[in-house]
Amino acid sequence: MGQITLQGVHKSFGPLNIIKDANLDIEDGSFVVFVGPSGCGKTTLLRLIAGLEDVTGGQILIDGNNVVNVPPAKRGLSMVFQSYALYPHMSVRGNIAFGLKMAGLPRAEIASKVEAAAATLNLTAYLDRKPRELSGGQRQRVAIGRAIVREPKAFLFDEPLSNLDAALRVQMRMEVTRLQKQLGTTAIYVTHDQVEAMTMADKIVVLNAGRIEQYGSPLDLYERPANLFVAGFIGSPKMNFISGEIAGRHGAATIGVRPEHLKIVKEGEGWPGTVSVAEHLGSDTFLYVDAGPIGTLTVRGIGELHLTAGDRVWLSPDQARLHLFDQQGGIVRR
Amino acid sequence: MARRVSARRVLVSTAAAWFFGFLIFLPILWMFLTSFKTELEAFATPPTFLFFHWTTENYATVQGRSDYLLHALNSIIVAGGSTIIAMIIAVPAAWSMAFAPTNRTKDVLLWMLSTKMMPPVGVLVPIYLIYQNLGMLDTRTGLVAILCLGNLPIVIWMLFTYFKEIPKDILEAARMDGATIGRELVYVLTPMAIPGIASTLLLNLILAWNEAFWTLNLSTSKAAPLTVFIASYSSPEGLFWAKLSAASTLAIAPILVLGWFSQRQLVRGLTFGAVK
Secondary structure: OOOEEEEEEEEEEOOEEEEEEEEEEEOOOOEEEEEOOOOOOHHHHHHHHHOOOOOOEEEEEEOOEEOOOOOHHHHOEEEEOOOOOOOOOOOHHHHHHHHHHHOOOOHHHHHHHHHHHHHHOOOHHHOOOOHHHOOHHHHHHHHHHHHHOOOOOEEEEEOOOOOOOHHHHHHHHHHHHHHHHHHOOEEEEEEOOHHHHHHHOOEEEEEEOOEEEEEEOHHHHHHOOOEHHHHHHOOOOOOEEEEOHHHHHOOOOEEEEOHHHEEEEOOOOOEEEEEEEEEEOOOEEEEEEEOHHHOEEEEEEEOOOOOOOOOEEEEEEOHHHOEEEOOOOEEOOO | OOOOOOHHHHHHHHHHHHHHHHHHHHHHHHHHHHOOOOHHHHHOOOOOOOOOOOOOHHHHHHHHHOOHHHHHHHHHHHHHHHHHHHHHHHHHHHHHHHHOOOOOHHHHHHHHHHHOOOOHHHHHHHHHHHHHHHOOOOOHHHHHHHHHHHHHHHHHHHHHHHHHOOOHHHHHHHHHOOOOHHHHHHHHHHHHHHHHHHHHHHHHHHHHHHOOHHHHHHOOOOOOOHHHHHHOOEEOOEEOHHHHHHHHHHHHHHHHHHHHHHHHHHHHHHHOOOOO
16 A cells, blocks of 8 residues: 655745645555656655655655654655665665665565566666666666565655666656556656656646645646646647737636647638747647737647748637636636 | 877876886985985985995994884874774764754864864963873873874864765665664765775874874873884984984884885775766
C-alpha cells in the first residue's frame, strides 16, 4: 500500500513561505508528477514527503498514519536523486544492497533481492563495477535499482532524467513508466519538463509559487485548466492569451486559445495578421503571427503549410475550445 | 586535436624541472654534506662540494653532547599527540559546519582563520605567564596543548573544505536507505573523506614537527623536541656549522622519510577537489 495524503502542509524557511497550505490525495499505485517553474517549491514538497525536510505545519499521512515526526528511513519510501547520489566507494552491488544491509536482512536474502533488481534493470553484468565506471544512463539505473530493491510504499523521483541527453531521456522515461506500472508502486515524480509530466503521469500537480494550482489528469489540465497559470504552463507551444475588447465580447477579462485551435481561414473572415516567423518541422508548422492590436499569436498547423515570413493570413479560433478567464485569472465556466 | 609538443620542448622542460627541483633540494643536500665535513671545511671559501675529508665525527659529538633519542621521542609525542587531539576535535567540528551549517558558520570559520593572522609573538608573554603559573613550562603536555590549539584552525579549515566536496545528496540517500547518523558516518562519509583526513593528518604532523617558535620558548630540556635540539647548536660560543648540520640532519630525517613515503597521499590531498 502506498496512499499519501497531504493536509494543510506548509513550509517556511525563516520568513520565506516555500509551501503554502498544500492539500493532496495521492492514490495507491498512481503515478503523480509535480510540475512547475523553477523555484515553485516542487522539490521542497517532495523532500517534505521524504522526510528530508521538516514541515512547518500540517500533516503528511502515509496509509493513514501521520509521518510528520517519523524519520525518513522509517517512512518506507525510497528516493531517486537528480545527481543519482550513488555511493562512489561501493560497487553497484554494494549500492543496491546498502538499504537492505541497513535494514539488517540476512545475507542470502540480500543477495537474491539484489540479483533480482539488477536483472529487472539489465544491470547484472555491471554488479561488480564502481559507479565511476558506468555511463550516465547506467548510473541512473543503479539509482533506480537502489530504490526498487527495498520494495517501498512509494518511489520519490527528483528530476531523475535531467542529467541525461535527449535520446536517453525519452528511453528512460518509458522505462520508468513501464517499471512503475509493472510494480504497481505509488510514484511521485518531480520535473520542470512538461512533456515528461504529460507523458508519464496518471495525475499532475501544477505548482506555482508554493501553491498547488491544479491537480488532475494530464488531459484534464490541458482541456480544463483551472486558471491562467495552468493554461499557460501546460501545452507547448504556449496558449495564446488575448485581452481587451475581443475578450470583452466573450464576457471575460482574458480569453485563451491554444495554437492548435487557431485555424487559417479565407481572406477577410477572421483576425488579420502577418507571419513573422514560420517554423517548418515537417509534421507540424508553427507560425508566429503579428496580429496588430491583438498581439503575437502562435498557430500550430498539421503538416506543411507552405507559408513564409511576410505572408498575410487570417485566423479564426475554434469557438468551442476557447478558454475564458476572469479578472483574477480564474476560469469562467460556460 | 591534441596539442603537439615537440621533442625539444620536452627536453627543455624536463631539464628546467630537474634544475628547479635541484635548486629547491639544494639547501637540504648542502646541510647533509656539511654534516660530514670538519668544522674548518664547513667554513671554507670557496666551499668544497664532494671532495672533502668525510667524517662522522660531528654525529658522534652531537650524540655525545645531547640526548638525540630523548628529543626525538619528545618530537614524536608532541607532534603526534597534538595532531591526534586536533583531529579528534576537528573532525566533528568540520563535519557539523560542512553538513549542518547555521547563519554563523561562515563567521566562525573566518574568526578561526583570523587567529592565524596574529603574530604568535604578540601573545608570547601572556601565554608564558599562564604556563608559568600552571607549571606547564618545559612539559610535553604544555607543548601538545599549544601546538594542538595553534594548528586547530588550519586542520578544521582543511577538513571543512574536504567535507564540503562530498555531495549532500549522497548523505541524504544514505538517510533514505535507513542509515542512522553513526552508520552514515562509518559506511558512507568516512570512506569518502579518507583522502582528505589522511592528508590533513600528514600535513599537521609535519607542521607540528617543524614548529619552532613555541617549542623554543616554552621548553628547555626535559620536554624539548628536536627543534630545540637544533637550536642548541647555535650558541653564544659561536656557530658550529658542521655540528649544527649534523643535528639538523638528524632532526629532519624522520619527517623526511615520512614525507617521502606519503608524498603521493599528500599531493593528492592538497590538490583534492581542484580537478573534478
